[in-house]
Amino acid sequence: MSEAGSDIHEAAHTAAPVAIAVEGIVKRYGDFEAVKGVNFSVTEGEIFGLLGPNGAGKSTLIRMMTTLIPVTAGRAIVAGHDVAKEPDAVRRLIGVIPQALTSDQDLTVEENLSIYAKLYNVPRVQREKNIAEVLEAVDLTKWRRAQTKTLSGGMRRRLEIARGLVHDPRIFFLDEPTTGLDPVSRIAVWEMLNNLKSTRNLTMLLTTHYMEEADRLCDRIAIVDHGTLVALGTPAELKQGVPGANVVEVQFDREDSEWLARLEGLTGVTSVQSLSGGGYRVLTANGSKTTMQLVEMVAERGETLTSLSVQNTTLDDVFVHYTGRQLRDEQIKPVNFVMPPRPGAQP
Numbered sequence: 001m002s003e004a005g006s007d008i009h010e011a012a013h014t015a016a017p018v019a020i021a022v023e024g025i026v027k028r029y030g031d032f033e034a035v036k037g038v039n040f041s042v043t044e045g046e047i048f049g050l051l052g053p054n055g056a057g058k059s060t061l062i063r064m065m066t067t068l069i070p071v072t073a074g075r076a077i078v079a080g081h082d083v084a085k086e087p088d089a090v091r092r093l094i095g096v097i098p099q100a101l102t103s104d105q106d107l108t109v110e111e112n113l114s115i116y117a118k119l120y121n122v123p124r125v126q127r128e129k130n131i132a133e134v135l136e137a138v139d140l141t142k143w144r145r146a147q148t149k150t151l152s153g154g155m156r157r158r159l160e161i162a163r164g165l166v167h168d169p170r171i172f173f174l175d176e177p178t179t180g181l182d183p184v185s186r187i188a189v190w191e192m193l194n195n196l197k198s199t200r201n202l203t204m205l206l207t208t209h210y211m212e213e214a215d216r217l218c219d220r221i222a223i224v225d226h227g228t229l230v231a232l233g234t235p236a237e238l239k240q241g242v243p244g245a246n247v248v249e250v251q252f253d254r255e256d257s258e259w260l261a262r263l264e265g266l267t268g269v270t271s272v273q274s275l276s277g278g279g280y281r282v283l284t285a286n287g288s289k290t291t292m293q294l295v296e297m298v299a300e301r302g303e304t305l306t307s308l309s310v311q312n313t314t315l316d317d318v319f320v321h322y323t324g325r326q327l328r329d330e331q332i333k334p335v336n337f338v339m340p341p342r343p344g345a346q347p
């Protein structure tokens with residue numbers, strides 16, 4: 001082996017083991033490029049999130065990594081195997097939860113799990129042990145004999161998670177694990193996934209369009225938009241990457257084309273964006289100073305603020321920073337500050 005070769009060998013020993021490596025991966029449907037040359041790698045034991053709006057290419061990426069659709073160009077190495085060259089080896093080592101619920105409604109919880117374990121050729125004794133363990137992990141032990149159609153949406157999601165784990169995979173792919181769930185069930189699924197991470201030596205890759213989900217659950221996040229990866233990092237790194245530490249959202253009683261320029265001129269302001277529902281979103285390095293100046297400016301001009309809020313940078317701002325759009329076009333936050341007009345001010 002050449003010296004350079006042994007150096008590479010050394011480096012591989014010291015670096016954290018890679019569970020998934022995606023290199024220049026492309027998916028084309030006819031003329032349409034759904035995934036446009038994406039690169040990232042996931043370290044063993046990590047929870048990695050693909051965050052993006054509808055149609056960003058999240059499911060397409062997952063389908064390629066899990067051998068469900070062919071890769072147009074580039075490659076994906078999953079658990080040490082190239083998905084295009086050794087799909088069977090990849091399939092044995094991964095668990096997949098697709099975006100739609102797919103467990104059989106007419107079977108019991110246990111039967112759904114058993115069928116999957118058999119599909120994966122898990123031997124009988126091991127099968128019983130695995131089923132008991134995954135039922136416990138998703139808190140469905142006492143429902144094992146219940147018909148799947150009698151379960152709530154949250155319980156069905158948990159059954160799908162159990163089913164994806166019944167053959168003891170090393171890498172777990174989850175496509176939108178909490179979409180359609182109520183907030184309580186969503187938090188229960190997050191806790192479950194966090195427990196799975198700490199109790200099993202499992203790497204997880206999930207997709208989501210919920211900022212909070214990505215923020216709370218993922219060690220690292222890749223933001224995907226229009227088939228490209230626009231940012232990648234830990235939630236904290238992504239937030240730090242946005243110029244400005246605070247976000248001031250403000251709405252004025254009277255619209256005026258000059259507000260944008262006036263806001264941009266305040267101390268600490270790094271950028272100002274007009275919101276679709278009226279008002280402005282101001283990124284600033286110094287939330288309190290900017291706010292004080294803003295209030296003074298408004299008072300001096302005899303104008304009125306209808307709402308004002310100051311927050312820390314969130315993943316929403318990260319998304320706006322990299323894509324120029326909001327992931328959810330939500331309205332300005334509820335009014336939490338109202339300034340009366342100055343006595344004698346001109347209307």
Ligand SMILES: Nc1ncnc2c1ncn2[C@@H]1O[C@H](COP(=O)(O)OP(=O)(O)OP(=O)(O)O)[C@@H](O)[C@H]1O
Nearest residue numbers: 029032034052053054055056057058059060061209
């Ligand atoms: N079989 C297909 N043929 C043609 N176009 C497709 C096909 N599957 C997906 N697409 C297109 O590829 C793009 C990416 O779709 P994909 O399902 O990966 O998005 P997504 O990020 O998972 O979105 P969602 O949040 O809605 O699940 C979309 O524009 C979609 O219409």
Ligand SMILES: [Mg+2]
Nearest residue numbers: 058059060099
């Ligand atoms: Mg999808």
